[in-house]
Amino acid sequence: MVDWTALHLSLVLGAATLLLLLPPAAWLGRVLAYRRFPGRELAEVLVALPLVLPPTVFGYGLLLLFGTGSPFGQAAIVVLGHPLAFSFEGLLIASVLVNVPFAVQPIQNAFAAVPRNVREAASVSGMAPGQALLRVELPLAWPGIAVAAALTFAHTLGEFGVVLMVGGSIPGQTRTAAIALYDRVQAFDDRGAALMAAALLVVSLAALLLSNLLSRQVGRRTRDA
């Protein structure tokens, strides 16, 4: 049987991750694309780090961070009334951190690809920086943002190692679709596993397809304008 609770949880986690991550990622991507500042190289390396860092390193780090032994873990218990480990909030923090490169890199590339003369033209024709951002840069960089959103969402659905280490497989809270699939496999429920896998495959494909469509349409519109 498809574990709808788990699938629903994964979708909510994906949406919440997008909501939290995309605005700061858009800001950071733009800064990295346009500004030259000391430490920029380091910032880019840090952004890319989760791509190569084993999820278990993340999981272990989060266990230490969330644990009752750390000041952060203690503070979280005071604020939330429960530890961050084994909680949706904990998963959300993990998910945001792990997805940083998937959100920032496409956006950075998209801003970097906005031609300098277009940006200069906007400023010369008297547009305020905020106006230029809204009416020139964002429309041009939009496809990169759509790709970032799709990658972040799809990657959240697929996150496994970190969730396995800090989640505790609680239905409706930390048992994501990927974990539910793993549990089905271990319980020798092949039919359940296959259905969960198919559902995840469809959602991931749909996310990527949607972002492709969106970015193409906006590309066409900006070209016609």
Add this chain to the structure above:
Amino acid sequence: MSGYIASDKAHMLLRRHALLLAASALPLGRPARAQGAGKDAPALVAAASDLQFALEDVAARFRADTGLDARLVFGSSGNLTRQAEQGAPFQLLLSADEGFIFRLAESGAARDRGALYAEGRIVLFAPPGSPLRVDGGLDGLRAALDAGQVTRFAIANPEHAPYGRAAEEALRSAGLWERVQPHLVLGENISQAMQFATAAGAQGGIVALSLVRAPQAQGRGTWALLPDTLHKPLLQRMALLRPAGATAERFYAYMQTPAGREVMRRYGFVLPGEAQ
């Protein structure tokens, strides 16, 4: 126009990752399979995670006594069984319950229905500083639940981990299952349940006696043995699998010698043919 450029760049990034992924799936030289053929070749032994510490000890004694090596892989019994069925090169599998071994015998992945090697016991465990008072009657747990002091309680996943199943049965026998359920965190196997119960902010859990008896677990919390009347017996069975070689056969036999049994007894296992 430039919208296209940006989108192309982003897609290139996507494609680059896709290529990396595809490349990593290529078979870059086959890893050496464990050899069942060589007489002194090490045996690859898969074991349920309640044996995490006990079996390391047995393997060390085995090495000292015979000069032979057993390489150990730990996991949940369900997962290891599945991997064995899919052709993992395990030569001997020590499950935390009988069902998985019978399953392997039926499918032909195991040579036969093997032998019982131990009966497992479970304990109520609480980390230092926990409000949970541990006792065999689970009265402390009931009191802590009444006082609303339990927010997280760790057991292994009852769906596929035998020790999780026993924990569920014990909680049901005590009439506490419905009350504990909202607070449960499920370990992927009993080791992870133990880790959840010790380190990550749970007030306690039900774990394997063999784990809390290990020297590595000393000082990590208090525990109380739960009566074996609260749950169905954890009959732990092992069997030689198809790839088994001479060393695996020796290890299988060693588990049943007085030396092997002595180590298992130290970790709190009840041995076949012995009373408590």
